[in-house]
Amino acid sequence: xxxxxxxxxxxxxxxxxxxxxxxxxxxxxxxxxxxxxxxxxxxxxxxxxxxxxxxxxxxxxxxxxxxxxxxxxxxxxxxxxxxxxxxxxxxxxxxxxxxxxxxxxxxxxxxxxx
Amino acid sequence: xxxxxxxxxxxxxxxxxxxxxxxxxxxxxxxxxxxxxxxxxxxxxxxxxxxxxxxxxxxxxxxxxxxxxxxxxxxxxxxxxxxxxxxxxxxxxxxxxxxxxxxxxxxxxxxx
Numbered sequence: 732x733x734x735x736x737x738x739x740x741x742x743x744x745x746x747x748x749x750x751x752x753x754x755x756x757x758x759x760x761x762x763x764x765x766x767x768x769x770x771x772x773x774x775x776x777x778x779x780x781x782x783x784x785x786x787x788x789x790x791x792x793x794x795x796x797x798x799x800x801x802x803x804x805x806x807x808x809x810x811x812x813x814x815x816x817x818x819x820x821x822x823x824x825x826x827x828x829x830x831x832x833x834x835x836x837x838x839x840x841x842x843x844x845x
Numbered sequence: 846x847x848x849x850x851x852x853x854x855x856x857x858x859x860x861x862x863x864x865x866x867x868x869x870x871x872x873x874x875x876x877x878x879x880x881x882x883x884x885x886x887x888x889x890x891x892x893x894x895x896x897x898x899x900x901x902x903x904x905x906x907x908x909x910x911x912x913x914x915x916x917x918x919x920x921x922x923x924x925x926x927x928x929x930x931x932x933x934x935x936x937x938x939x940x941x942x943x944x945x946x947x948x949x950x951x952x953x954x955x956x957x
Binding site for chain 2: 735764766773774775776779787789821823833834835836837838839
């Protein structure tokens with residue numbers, strides 16, 4: 732089975748711009764979670780989508796949003812980028828039911844905001 | 846107080862040593878306890894998990910949970926240079942959610 736894929740792998744944006752990141756989960760997985768990883772804060776949960784609905788949300792401002800499509804692929808959008816948004820953005824997919832706590836991560840998208 | 850506390854290290858040990866990695870957590874509602882390993886410039890990979898209190902062994906790795914003291918441990922026996930990575934503990938609330946709360950991660954270096 733193919734793993735979780737994320738595109739693009741690297742991105743450089745300017746403050747004030749917006750960005751969209753994409754994630755394709757493992758085939759058959761319906762849960763997609765997004766995390767932000769920075770040296771100072773570590774891995775922080777952004778939100779989770781399951782069957783096209785946001786099921787959980789972390790403590791991030793409304794500039795961070797996401798969506799999930801019927802094929803379980805997910806996108807994350809950050810509007811009005813700030814320098815502090817520079818981070819590794821990780822997507823993780825999971826199964827349903829009892830095994831949904833097993834999260835499988837993609838390689839991440841490294842976003843640099845200048 | 847953070848929900849999950851983990852000493853960031855770095856922790857440096859000689860090859861063959863027994864390594865002990867630990868986390869403490871504050872939310873008594875956590876039921877699932879995951880350990881992830883992250884190599885440099887890679888996404889985290891699920892190493893092993895336990896449900897509720899107790900031990901779980903997988904090869905050279907043993908995960909231990911003590912819910913009474915809210916303490917999570919990962920032991921690595923006969924450590925190898927290939928074990929050099931950052932280890933993250935991640936408790937979860939229930940089975941039906943993708944939300945994990947990660948510790949800061951402990952960076953481990955195993956020297957040949």
